Amino acid sequence: MKKIVYDFSNMLRSDRMIKGVSNTDVSEYSNDATIIHKQIHKEREAGRLGFYDLPDQNIDHILKTADELRERFDNFIVLGIGGSALGNRALYSALKTSRDLDKNVVVLDNVDPHLLYQTINTIDLSRSVFNIITKSGTTSETMAVFLICLDIIKSHFPDDYKERIILTTDREKGFLREMVNRDGYISFEVPDNIGGRFSVLSPVGLLSSAFAGIDIRELLKGAAAMRRHCEEPHLFSNAAYLNGLLHYIYYKKGMNISVMMPYSNDLYDLADWYRQLWAESLGKRLDNAGKEVMVGQTPIKSLGTTDQHSQIQLYIEGPEDKIITFLEVLEFDYDYTIPPLFPEEETLDYLNNKTLTSLLNTEKLATEVALYEAGRPNCSIILPALREYHLGEFIFMYEVQTLFTGYLFKINPLDQPGVEAGKKATMALMGKESFEELRMKIERLIEDKKQLGARI
Numbered sequence: 001m002k003k004i005v006y007d008f009s010n011m012l013r014s015d016r017m018i019k020g021v022s023n024t025d026v027s028e029y030s031n032d033a034t035i036i037h038k039q040i041h042k043e044r045e046a047g048r049l050g051f052y053d054l055p056d057q058n059i060d061h062i063l064k065t066a067d068e069l070r071e072r073f074d075n076f077i078v079l080g081i082g083g084s085a086l087g088n089r090a091l092y093s094a095l096k097t098s099r100d101l102d103k104n105v106v107v108l109d110n111v112d113p114h115l116l117y118q119t120i121n122t123i124d125l126s127r128s129v130f131n132i133i134t135k136s137g138t139t140s141e142t143m144a145v146f147l148i149c150l151d152i153i154k155s156h157f158p159d160d161y162k163e164r165i166i167l168t169t170d171r172e173k174g175f176l177r178e179m180v181n182r183d184g185y186i187s188f189e190v191p192d193n194i195g196g197r198f199s200v201l202s203p204v205g206l207l208s209s210a211f212a213g214i215d216i217r218e219l220l221k222g223a224a225a226m227r228r229h230c231e232e233p234h235l236f237s238n239a240a241y242l243n244g245l246l247h248y249i250y251y252k253k254g255m256n257i258s259v260m261m262p263y264s265n266d267l268y269d270l271a272d273w274y275r276q277l278w279a280e281s282l283g284k285r286l287d288n289a290g291k292e293v294m295v296g297q298t299p300i301k302s303l304g305t306t307d308q309h310s311q312i313q314l315y316i317e318g319p320e321d322k323i324i325t326f327l328e329v330l331e332f333d334y335d336y337t338i339p340p341l342f343p344e345e346e347t348l349d350y351l352n353n354k355t356l357t358s359l360l361n362t363e364k365l366a367t368e369v370a371l372y373e374a375g376r377p378n379c380s381i382i383l384p385a386l387r388e389y390h391l392g393e394f395i396f397m398y399e400v401q402t403l404f405t406g407y408l409f410k411i412n413p414l415d416q417p418g419v420e421a422g423k424k425a426t427m428a429l430m431g432k433e434s435f436e437e438l439r440m441k442i443e444r445l446i447e448d449k450k451q452l453g454a455r456i
Contacts, residue, residue: 083196137174222392
């Protein structure tokens, strides 16, 4: 089986890349890498890094349930947000065309009323099953949409509405687990030792994928292969560690923006998944010693070739604050040859009889070269094709890379205190009991803002 390739040649110092990173710069972190590698193994043995174990999980229950659902339903509606949503969408988008998936996956990850209206009124409700994903069972956005959908489903299908709902939540506690125990809903567990943004290879992301027709065994095989690759602590033999380190070093040089630019529309949602993983894991005010550090590289997504005509000008000639990661697909399952309809037209002759794949990847190479010529660091993740195995490799690589980079920053890459603060503020403003003191504090801040009169 071919594997994905990490090409970091345009990240290294040369005559063009005066501000680049040298092999010596990388080697200076060899001892740090060894220490972090041991730390990761220690954390794994203590059961705190559950995503490492996901390639070995038993998926029989997922496959059996997916097969049963496929007989009754055509649409799988995911109600979730963040890590409970982005991975589902990324996998479905990446494989929908190449695998000619025969079922539909829709992700409702916002409380925008128009989004819900459009979804409910464009699908066949009788052929739709809803998967509510929230570990706590208290996520405001997810639960709000769930309550609305539950009301709609019960009104349309009073006799069998429970068969149209799947609850993915904590193994033992929370409101949704109470519903499962009391009312017998189909359910799956969110593993205790896996945070949302690391959960795509758990039932959180695997059930919708299996329903759609994605080969989740191959997905996990690819993840397992990358896990074996990441057992090597030597930096130049471990793509996850090396890419994380290079991003860290460039961050120290002032490059605090990480752009992911897939040259494939199918992978655009995968860049969304990356944005959450990188931003929520690394954006931290405090380090592990409690010192205020306020670190984190801002992730941005871009699309080749579309954004060559909207963003590349900035990346090549603007501030030197970005690292660009290209995602390249070597072979697409469908392709077109450009017909020589105007052979006499010299301005078009270079396109005649070329394929769209060759044009797409040539434009990627040209952009890569232009950035390199301008001294802007960039790297490439090259996928042989859009296949489950390679997506499994990619996902696991970036999960390990994120963990490793977090440890380089000496922060906790597994928590998200800033997100929790926003959740509490929302609950307080919406009138949740026991949040009165926080609500009063926020209302005073709002009143102070009104006094400023800073509106036009």
